[in-house]
Amino acid sequence: MPAHPRSEAPDTLDDLRRALHQERQRNAQMAQELEHLRERVREAERYRFLFETMEEGFCIIEFIPGPDGQWVDYLHLMANPAYCRHAGLPDVVGRTLRDVIPDEAEIWLERFGQVERTGEPIYFEHDLYATDRCLGLAAIRVEPAEHHQVAVIFRDVTARKRAETALQALNAELEQRIDQAVAERKVFADLIDASVACVQVVDRQMRWQAINAATRKTFRQLFGFEPELGTPLADCFAANTSDGQRALTLWQKALSGEAFIEIDAFGEGEARRHFEMRFAPLHGDDDQPLGAYLFAYDITTRIEEQQRLAQAEQALRQSQKMEAVGQLTGGVAHDFNNLLGGILGTLELAGLRLRQQRHNALPPLLDNAQGAAQRAAALVHRLLAFSRQQTLQPQPTAIAALVDGMRELIGRSVGPQIALHSHSDADLWTVRIDPPQLESALLNLCINARDAITDNGAIHITCQNVEFDEQHCGPLDLQAGQYVCIRVQDNGRGMPAHVLARALDPFFTTKPLGRGTGLGLSMIFGFVRQSGGQMDIESTPGQGTSVRMLLPRHLGEPEPLEVPATALTAPQTQGRARKVVVVEDETAMRLVIAEVLEDLGHQAQLFENGPLALAGLQAEITPDLLISDVGLPGGLNGRQVASALRQRYPGLKVLFVTGYDETAALRNGGLEHGMSVLTKPFSLRQLAERVDRLLKA
Missing domain, CATH: 3.40.50.2300 (Response regulator)
Structure with a gap:
């Protein structure tokens, strides 16, 4: 502060007063100037505080000219701590640019030198290669221009820059993936649209969401219209009552969450087509139901081929049956002549005994005639079964009781020269079969065994419980489970391999013409398969043959077998005559x-x-x-x-x-x-x- 001149001594009281007033004014002015000075100091301290604590880096640089007047360097006049923190360059105050980062000196001289020359501020981002950082910088010229100074303020934007770079890379990768996915979807869309299968997608409101070309073409042919996206199925199918209602029912089943395969036919007359339809529910990424989709394959040609094949097989079977008539004629005539001879002879004897009044001889003769007639009836039934697939009447059956009841009949059929043995497990399971058919099959097998025995021999009938797992049931073409095995085994001449291979073929026989009916093992095989079982044959030439019938176990109580009555007794009738x-x-x-x-x-x-x-x-x-x-x-x-x-x-x-x-x-x-x-x-x-x-x- 300048020193104030000392005033002369006052001459009068007024002069003294004026002097005191002036002194007070000078003191007030001095106090005001002192307060202003203090305020500037406080302001300087605030700026210093901001300078020291601000997040942005700040420095003032002064350019150094060379001999030709061009800037060759600049000096860091001041720099705050953030400068060192963000730039990664400590202790730069009082040091030149070339001393701090010599490798990048020309870059910074060019940038900041332009600001010093033009006075125009700039903002830019720059990578510091020396410190692997990225800075966002703003620079302005410090006036007056003749000081050749520039103020620089900046932030470390390395994290943001790296995030932006990573985001750009991610966006590029996503765009590439999207382009690839779009390309893939287009390929799949083109494939589906060009597919011969009819592909449809519906939403939960049963509106079409996707339809390929095959579907449009098929709908035109069958229903006379093309489905449109967003259209409810119920509206389109309103005029196609029968086909439409079946289609809507199938879609409702798929929309309920069920995946299934259905085969059905649609259309009328020559336009009628068969389809194999594969329905499945459609779910989103969060596993929420979105709708359902359908792949439908036109299998009309396959169905027609199967029908033609079935007709051809039926014609072949009929042809084989007609061819077998010649083989059957001799055996049937032989058996019928024997039976009719017994019946006629018995009746003639019965008439003779009546004339002779020998009434006690009539019952056995009539029993013989009745037995022969029943065997003739059984032969006719076998012929009927041969001519068509006979309807089975299965019922729960106790096999052991059935076999025991047939022992006498089988014994008479095979003759006294052959020993007949039978054995059944004590706890033999129940099966569900047609008892007369099993009786016929068992008798047929025993007669075949008899014919295979040259002289004296033996036939063994065994019945036992067996159980097959997945490993052992496969070769037998059976499901794993419990079965009753009925085995008929003889010690006859057996069969060579080429005969055994054809033993179950329809109408194949090695017997001479006129021997037996020729119905053969194929009927027994058909009955066993119809009953859910399996049949196999093992045979060795010179040692004998073993035939197994495997019938599935039935979990139920067997029904009592019918016992034929020997005489007619009228049932008890009640009420009026009918x-x-x-x-x-x-x-x-x-x-x-x-x-x-x-x-x-x-x-x-x-x-x-x-x-x-x-x-x-x-x-x-x-x-x-x-x-x-x-x-x-x-x-x-x-x-x-x-x-x-x-x-x-x-x-x-x-x-x-x-x-x-x-x-x-x-x-x-x-x-x-x-x-x-x-x-x-x-x-x-x-x-x-x-x-x-x-x-x-």
Whole structure:
């Protein structure tokens, strides 16, 4: 502060007062200037504080000219701590640029020299190669220009720069991946659109979301329209009731979350096509249901080929059967002649004994005739089974009881010169089969064994429980599980390999013409396979043959086997006598049925054919039962007669009798309630029991 001149001594009191006032003014001015000075000091301290603590790096540089007046270097006049922190260059104050970072000196001289020359501020980002950092810098010229100074402020933007670089690389990678995914999706889309399969995708509201070209073409051919994206399926299928409803049902099943395969046909007439449809639910990344999709393959050609193949196989089988008729004729004639000879001879003897009044000799003769007739009936049934696939009537069966019940019949069939042995496990399991078919199969196997034994020999029948796991059931073409094994083993001549290989072939036989019926092992094999089992044969020439029938175990109690009755006893009937209409073209059979009905206490009305029955019953009271042959002369068969009479008399009970197998009565629609079938020949007791059962139902 400048020194104030000392005033002269006052002459008067006024002069003294003026001097004091002036002194006070000078002191106030000095105090004000002192406060201003203190404020500038405080402001300088604040700036120093900011300078020292600010996050941005700051420095002032002064350029150094060379001999030619060009800038060759600059000096760091001042720098804050952030400068050292961000730039990674400590102790730069008082040092030149070339002393601090000589390798990058020309770059910085060019940048900041332009600011010093033009006075225009700049902002830029720059990588410090010496310290592997990136700085964001702003530079301005410090006035006056003749000081040749530039102020620089900057931040370390290394982290942001690296993040941006990484983001740019990531974006580039994502763009590349997106381009690749788009390309892949286009390839797949092109493949699906060009696929022969019909591909569809629907959302949970059952609207189309994706449709390929094959689908559009197929819909035009089958339904007369093309599906459009976003259109509800229900709207499009409204005019296609049958096909549309089935399609909607399948889509609803898929939208419920079920994946499945369905085979069905759509369209009408020549445009009808068969499809194998593979439905599956569609889920998003979060496993939430989005809809369902379908791949449908046109398998019409395959179905047609399969049908043609089935027809060709059927024609081949029929041709083979016709070819086998020649082989069968001799054996059938032989067996029938034997049976008829026994029946005729027995009846002739019975007539002779009647004339001789030897009535006690009649029962055994009649039993012989009945037995021969039953064997003839069994032969006819085997021929019927040979001509068509016979309908099985399986029931839970105790195998041990069945085999024990056949011992006497098998023993008589194989003859006394062959020893017959049988053994069954004590706890033999139950199986579900058709008992008469198994009896026929077992008898056939024992007769084959008899024919393979030259002189004396033995036949062993064993029944035992067996169980197969996955490893051992594969070669047998069976599912793993529990089975009953029925083995028929002989010590006959056996079969060579080439005969064994064809033993199960239909109509293959090594027997001479005229020996046996020729029905062979193929029928037994068919019965076993129909029953869910398997059959195999082991044979060694000179040692014998072993045949196994493997039948699946049934978890249930066996039903009692029927025991044939020896005589007719009328069932106990209650109430009034019933009226029974009998339509039968065979006079003897018609009279036998009438006799049985009269013995049962019923009234029988007999007709030879259908038209006579329909005409004769017009004015009659309502009948209780109709007994009709299936095959009738006169233009109406038994089914037609039954239908006409049931329309006239609702609830009429019907018993069909037929000389064919039961499938003849079922061919035209099956049996309705109150109908039954009885196969000829039948015993009088069987007829009586069936009539009583129908009338009581």
